[in-house]
Amino acid sequence: MSAIPETMELVFQYPESLTKKNTHYCPGCTHGVIHRLVAEVLDELGVRGQTIGVAPVGCSVLAYYYFNMDFVEAPHGRAPAMATGIKRVNPDKIVFTYQGDGDLAAIGTNEIIHAAHRGELITTIFVNNAIYGMTGGQMAPTTLPGQKTTSSPFGRDPRIAGMPVHISEIMAAIPGVVYATRQSALDLPGINKTRKAIKRAFMAQQQGLGFSIVEVLSTCPTNWNLDPWAAMQWAKENMIPQFPLGDTRVSDEVAALKV
Amino acid sequence: MAKELLKGNEAFAEAAIRYGLEAYFGYPITPQSEALEHLARRMLEENRVFIQAESELGAINMVYGAACCGVRTMTSTSGPGFSLMEEGLSYIAGSDVPAVVVNMQRGGPGLGNIQPSQSDYFLMVKSAGHGDFHPIVLAPASVQEIIDMMGLAFDLAEKYRTLVLIAGDGSLGQMMESAELPPMQPFPYPRPEWAVSGAVGREPHIITSLDLSPEGLERMNLNLQAKLAEIQKHEIRWKEYETEDAEVLLVAYGTTGRICLSVMREARKQGLKVGLFRPQTLWPFPSARLNELAGQVRVMLAAEMNAGQMVEDVRLAVAGKVPVHFYGRLGGIVPLADEILAEVKKL
Numbered sequence: 001m002s003a004i005p006e007t008m009e010l011v012f013q014y015p016e017s018l019t020k021k022n023t024h025y026c027p028g029c030t031h032g033v034i035h036r037l038v039a040e041v042l043d044e045l046g047v048r049g050q051t052i053g054v055a056p057v058g059c060s061v062l063a064y065y066y067f068n069m070d071f072v073e074a075p076h077g078r079a080p081a082m083a084t085g086i087k088r089v090n091p092d093k094i095v096f097t098y099q100g101d102g103d104l105a106a107i108g109t110n111e112i113i114h115a116a117h118r119g120e121l122i123t124t125i126f127v128n129n130a131i132y133g134m135t136g137g138q139m140a141p142t143t144l145p146g147q148k149t150t151s152s153p154f155g156r157d158p159r160i161a162g163m164p165v166h167i168s169e170i171m172a173a174i175p176g177v178v179y180a181t182r183q184s185a186l187d188l189p190g191i192n193k194t195r196k197a198i199k200r201a202f203m204a205q206q207q208g209l210g211f212s213i214v215e216v217l218s219t220c221p222t223n224w225n226l227d228p229w230a231a232m233q234w235a236k237e238n239m240i241p242q243f244p245l246g247d248t249r250v251s252d253e254v255a256a257l258k259v
Numbered sequence: 260m261a262k263e264l265l266k267g268n269e270a271f272a273e274a275a276i277r278y279g280l281e282a283y284f285g286y287p288i289t290p291q292s293e294a295l296e297h298l299a300r301r302m303l304e305e306n307r308v309f310i311q312a313e314s315e316l317g318a319i320n321m322v323y324g325a326a327c328c329g330v331r332t333m334t335s336t337s338g339p340g341f342s343l344m345e346e347g348l349s350y351i352a353g354s355d356v357p358a359v360v361v362n363m364q365r366g367g368p369g370l371g372n373i374q375p376s377q378s379d380y381f382l383m384v385k386s387a388g389h390g391d392f393h394p395i396v397l398a399p400a401s402v403q404e405i406i407d408m409m410g411l412a413f414d415l416a417e418k419y420r421t422l423v424l425i426a427g428d429g430s431l432g433q434m435m436e437s438a439e440l441p442p443m444q445p446f447p448y449p450r451p452e453w454a455v456s457g458a459v460g461r462e463p464h465i466i467t468s469l470d471l472s473p474e475g476l477e478r479m480n481l482n483l484q485a486k487l488a489e490i491q492k493h494e495i496r497w498k499e500y501e502t503e504d505a506e507v508l509l510v511a512y513g514t515t516g517r518i519c520l521s522v523m524r525e526a527r528k529q530g531l532k533v534g535l536f537r538p539q540t541l542w543p544f545p546s547a548r549l550n551e552l553a554g555q556v557r558v559m560l561a562a563e564m565n566a567g568q569m570v571e572d573v574r575l576a577v578a579g580k581v582p583v584h585f586y587g588r589l590g591g592i593v594p595l596a597d598e599i600l601a602e603v604k605k606l
Binding site: 048049050051052054055061062064067068069070071072073074075078081082083084085086088089090093110111113114118 | 281282284308310312313314316317318320321322323324325326327328330332346347350354455456457458459460463464465466467468469
């Protein structure tokens with residue numbers, strides 16, 4: 001890498017919390033953006049070397065290739081249980097799970113709800129793109145009514161498959177949760193708000209306040225059969241009305257954090 | 260330490276604490292719940308980690324997380340819970356982290372009942388989860404042996420970075436007898452270098468069972484198999500009783516092994532040349548020694564509290580040299596020594 005001339009200022013670079021590997025994510029997928037936001041926050045808080053991440057099963061199963069820190073890989077849906085084991089024997093470390101909607105909102109509901117109920121001092125980044133990505137575009141618990149997927153070829157029929165699962169609203173009812181919020185990675189204002197939410201969530205953990213979760217509305221251009229730009233527009237027009245953005249639970253202590 | 264009157268479940272729980280258990284995660288299930296109850300109080304008294312998990316899935320994955328940090332960690336359960344834990348056991352095996360699980364077996368299949376059984380032999384020895392692996396499976400036959408095997412289980416788990424199971428049963432968990440606990444060991448054990456602990460001044464540590472390339476995953480499997488071969492070379496354990504002149508060899512483990520000791524003694528009193536072979540490790544199985552003994556006895560009788568599981572390994576071991584008969588009781592019935600003696604007399 002060539003040195004920066006003295007007359008120029010370095011304004012953009014890899015966060016230390018990311019490796020320089022190329023990701024395997026599809027063009028237009030927002031995992032890359034969300035990884036970067038998490039990494040920037042961990043850099044800013046200066047905790048990269050104290051952080052242990054827990055990767056899910058799903059498209060972000062290889063998240064540990066891209067995060068430059070200690071990581072473990074959990075069975076499908078069990079990341080919050082693994083994170084519980086890790087945090088309880090390392091109370092001084094920052095522990096987070098990074099999970100998709102199939103992982104967290106279907107097979108892993110038991111683990112996430114009980115980790116939240118125990119008020120585990122961990123943070124969960126929950127990426128919701130309304131579909132199973134890695135297995136090839138099947139219906140997720142978060143798939144929208146009428147949305148066609150490879151396992152709902154005629155569109156999700158709520159009479160057969162029920163309505164989408166709203167995790168942030170479920171989290172809002174749990175006393176152990178100090179911070180639950182739904183944000184989006186669908187445009188710049190959304191990304192900036194998501195970054196702030198992620199920072200607040202990690203700060204809540206740092207201060208030992210309780211369980212924190214940031215849901216991020218995301219896209220899956222490949223399995224939605226849309227180009228990246230159209231996928232962003234589709235998500236804004238269809239997902240946001242179903243999954244309203246904003247905080248669903250903020251304790252007084254979390255509200256008082258200076259983010 | 261002096262001998263005390265101890266219940267099996269409480270004995271292994273207290274022994275685990277004294278051997279340095281740093282984090283226990285469990286879910287109530289009969290017939291092992293006294294262990295969870297004992298640890299619920301004692302772990303907090305010792306300022307260590309105890310969590311009653313939301314399910315056996317939760318419990319084993321908490322164990323998996325703690326195991327990735329290199330601490331002494333365990334759970335305990337019975338058949339229905341063990342079935343649920345198999346997912347986590349496979350991941351633990353696939354990522355080479357040390358963990359200990361006690362299975363106080365009960366009658367199955369399904370909900371079965373809560374009486375003693377040995378019907379999880381296949382599950383623990385042959386099929387503890389998806390993929391190619393074996394845990395080390397220890398088979399205690401008394402409260403004292405459960406205590407001693409607790410320490411052995413942690414040592415083996417750490418030495419080989421492997422999963423170690425203790426195959427008990429409801430009667431071992433519930434019985435009370437006099438036994439001696441170890442003194443409290445220095446705590447905590449130092450954490451190993453490979454664990455996740457925060458990447459300061461070193462490359463990140465990644466603990467995973469995933470390798471998407473066939474070549475990579477084959478290599479990972481070959482490494483695992485090489486480790487298992489080392490275990491087979493060094494960790495086979497068994498006990499023999501009166502085998503020198505035996506014509507009939509009883510083969511039994513755990514509670515049934517103990518009953519067969521009474522059978523053997525009574526048979527000897529009656530002038531029958533009966534010996535007993537009691538495997539203490541079900542995997543690795545003491546096949547070579549059984550094969551040797553097959554060269555000197557007339558017949559073998561395997562006794563189990565199941566429909567015939569270990570007997571398959573006995574038959575593999577003796578490779579047709581002698582007939583191997585089987586006697587088993589099902590449904591949580593513990594066989595009486597007289598029943599087995601009657602079988603011996605038929606041979």
